[in-house]
Amino acid sequence: MDAYEAITTTRAIRRYRDEPIPEADLNRILFAATRAPSGSNRQPFRFLVLRHGPAALEARQVLAGCFAALWGAKRAGDGYDTGSGTDPTSPKARMAATMQHFVDHIADASAIVLACTRARHGGVLHDGASVYPACQNLLLAARALGYGGVMTNWHQSEAARLAEICGIPDDVTIAAVIPLGRPVGHHGPVRRRPLPDLVYEDRWEASAPWAVDPPGTRFTGGPPAP
Ligand SMILES: Cc1cc2nc3c(=O)[nH]c(=O)nc-3n(C[C@H](O)[C@H](O)[C@H](O)COP(=O)(O)O)c2cc1C
Structure with missing residues (x-):
């Protein structure tokens, strides 16, 4: 797959097959992520991969709880079940079903990557700019190898708990949570x-x-x- 095709067809993938990601593929995905640029090449990004270790199992449960809570609030607040959302074939209802399935199964994703950064207090924009290109590299590499994922930020209410479980130091921020797996659906033109x-x-x-x-x-x- 050429780079241009990957860029224009990498969709947010929220449904995954129940298949592990071989370590050789995880290696290539994370290698690509870490090739991203950062300010002065400081490389403040760190990636904590949750698979099936003891901390990962605990963190997965915490993520399941806060993702469900966040989506539940958004579902109600954005009126996903009113108006056209009452028609199960409408785009709104289909989106709601996808999101519900996503949060109901987030704990089972083949791998979940915590994309972290050592913030330098240069401001949200500056600090983010040195970790999010790496997140997109990760998603593009995953797509090129036949996987999919989605960048999320629904972990924030439990960031301290996740840090405690995974031993993440105080000066490190979890910038995004990226579940990965073999897609049930398809990538395609965004x-x-x-x-x-x-x-x-x-x-x-x-x-x-x-x-x-x-x-x-x-x-x-x-x-x-x-
Ligand atoms: C900064 C950022 C934060 C996001 N946060 C979430 C999130 O918390 N939950 C989620 O399901 N998707 C999240 N997304 C995914 C977007 O909803 C998705 O990329 C967008 O709707 C476009 O969809 P597409 O990539 O399939 O075209 C986030 C994406 C970005 C770039």
Whole structure:
């Protein structure tokens, strides 16, 4: 798979087959993650992989609890079960079903990667900018090897508990939790807003004549309407 295809087809994968990820593949995925750039090449990112060790089993249960709580609140708050969500075939209801399945099974994901960073207090934007490229490298490498995953941040209410279980030091932040596995569904072209909505030239919101989507591109404006 070439890099361009991987970039344009790496979807958030939230359903995984019940298959372990061989260590050789984990090695390649994490090697790719750690090739990411960071400010001054400081490499503040660290990846703690949860498989089936004692700490991992405990951390998986904690993640199951906080993911369910976060999704439950979002489901109610964003009205996933009202309006078009009452029709089980609607995009909103299908999204809700996918998310429910995701949080119900997060503890069983083949591997869960805690993407961590030693924050330098350079500000959220600066610190994040030295760990999230590595997260995307990880997802792209996983996709190239036939796996899938999703970046999440629903662990935050239990970050201290996870740190305690896994021995994560005080100056380290869990920037993202990334479950990985063989996808049940498929990767495929990701949908975004039309290119002219996202790319300007010369002045803010001034269109760039060359910024056009390839033929056949499908779009989305964001999450399903409430
Ligand atoms: C910073 C960031 C945080 C995210 N947090 C979550 C999350 O907590 N839970 C989740 O299910 N997905 C999360 N996602 C995944 C996005 O929802 C997903 O990438 C987006 O909807 C686009 O979907 P697609 O990649 O399949 O096109 C996050 C993605 C990013 C980049």
